[in-house]
Amino acid sequence: MKIALLGYGTIGSGVAEVLSVNRESIARKAGEEIEIKYVLDLRDFPGDPIQPKIVHQFDVIAEDPEIEAVVEAMGGVEPAYSFAKASLLAGKSFATSNKALVAKCGAELMELARERGLNFLFEASVGGGIPIIRPLNTSLSADVVEEITGILNGTTNYMLSKMSDFGSDFDEVLKEAQQKGYAEADPTADVEGDDAARKIAILTSIVCGEQVNFEEVHKEGITKISAVDIKYAKAIHRVIKLLAQSRRCQDGYCAMVAPVMLPKSHPLYNVDDVFNAVFVHGNVLGDGMFYGSGAGKLPTASAVAADIVEIVKNKGRDVMSGWSSKVHTLSDYRKVERRFFLRTTDSREAVEEAFGNVEYICLPDVPGEMGVLTGVMTEAVYEEKAAALSNILQMIRVE
């Protein structure tokens, strides 16, 4: 099968590398050789063996009937969306690692593919190399998924791990992460939770079968997490992780991205550094977890290349159940029940009047305030009770 690659950046060149390094075993599993015929990029790569395949016009690819699949690794909604649509309309299957494209236009593109017996696959768009889209689509099909909670952003997980290991503050760790290339010069999309919100929107869409708009996901980043918060977390034997979480409630799913304190018994407790993981609770499966490299050139390319193998093995047959264009209005995330940790300078009397029985955490080296661990309540009830206190310095959700 002849394919075209859109974009020869980190992921694109990774896909070319994987198809080359594992050419033989991939051909055996796919049932035929996979050959990159074109690589679309604005740049030229003189001296690179890829140069003879470089084209600068998408039309060359769209109009070549030999090309059966197009693989996109450019990122961003445009021109990726136009290229995806044009590819499918020209009868070519499409694989992408682009979460922005999938979160915004996934339903439409899957529909286009389905109508034509083509495939639109996007395993690498969530969790990098971790197999999660396909397992949700084919392995958890007998379950009603009641919860899906992921550590889906490697940058913030790296930063929180370092803050926890060395007691450092946010700004310090951000600088280090930028120096190491783990965080971008403008880290907003990572540290404010946008990236994770897109990913949990995609996972929730698969799970509920309808389009979840990522803008609706409640979102809190890690910019307000301090070294002091981490001290408190340690005192109650927990770690702080930026979780992207979706839970099934009576009227659908509610989703949020926020820092959460996790106990040692939670399968995500030990997911450190740039690793990602997705925890799933199915109504019959019980607890499951998928762990791996959430980013990086070769792990992500491994997932894209596996999509290509699926496309080869499933010519003329759409394999993704995916989701419909019907919008799934997320339920209010404040309906979820859990415990809450807060730091306050209010008196114990005031705290108990508001919350009843609580646990106190007092740190000798953090004078003038105290930590409070509430009982289980919905977030709506928490907000109501918390309004009675006059000075809450911090609130972090607790599992």
Added chain:
Amino acid sequence: MKIALLGYGTIGSGVAEVLSVNRESIARKAGEEIEIKYVLDLRDFPGDPIQPKIVHQFDVIAEDPEIEAVVEAMGGVEPAYSFAKASLLAGKSFATSNKALVAKCGAELMELARERGLNFLFEASVGGGIPIIRPLNTSLSADVVEEITGILNGTTNYMLSKMSDFGSDFDEVLKEAQQKGYAEADPTADVEGDDAARKIAILTSIVCGEQVNFEEVHKEGITKISAVDIKYAKAIHRVIKLLAQSRRCQDGYCAMVAPVMLPKSHPLYNVDDVFNAVFVHGNVLGDGMFYGSGAGKLPTASAVAADIVEIVKNKGRDVMSGWSSKVHTLSDYRKVERRFFLRTTDSREAVEEAFGNVEYICLPDVPGEMGVLTGVMTEAVYEEKAAALSNILQMIRVE
């Protein structure tokens, strides 16, 4: 689609329960309703709603053209094998949770299915509810798998967890596990590693594409693990787990089941109690891990029911790449390089003459012996060097 269930024990009745509880969502994902028409069992179940579907003769099922898939949850090679073969020859797809059947006859039955455009699926045969067969088949298809290491037996993992938590000895914990129903009256298949050997043989077969005979897997159980060994493991910040491991070496794969000491940094370190997990290292993916319930009625039934959904979605089309009947002769497991822990009453001089630089672990409450942690070497070299010592009380492999 009308199906028949073979066996109405724990797993069989679990499958019926899952198909009933999640009837609606399963029908949506499969594209049609799934109805159990017959249940084959020697027993009758008076008063149980299943009773009208009970049949005692397999022929009723084989001869009914309405039955498109047969689901087996009886265990053991016979009569499961005869029923599987007869079902496939009668044009019916087959799903099973039976590791003994798959390890022994998987290649032949997959071949039969492939020739007829049917499916022979067995997700639940390894790791219970954990999706692992399908991900290896479809998500890791672009990788050359270099290592697959599983905690694949819940009974022994429960026992080792309890030994570690409470410092108890093997016999004591076995008795408790039997009382709780986690270990059978004859625990041999679990504690001697036979169960795990069948499972790692299946996983290795998928990974190498050829038939791996489980009898060839080198096998050591946990019967010789004592409370003292666990003390030493703790002293070097490790846990002892019964690992089923397959590694790629120059001339194929080598596989073993044995207790191994794992460091905190290993993804399997925290897999406790009856949970199972499978660690995979792909040459491009890097590290990945799948975690979940390795046994139990509903988790296992969830995997079987997902196989049924795949069968419905893939009528006339075989989805498993599986493996051929060609036998893959396992490579000598003694070629694998690692560190070794041993307990000895020999002198330090003798130890250093044999192994060169080592680390010593001396436990004040275990007098008259010492623990030794060697450098990295192949197991063949270890055996050669160890032969020079006169009294080795214990050897445990170390990662």
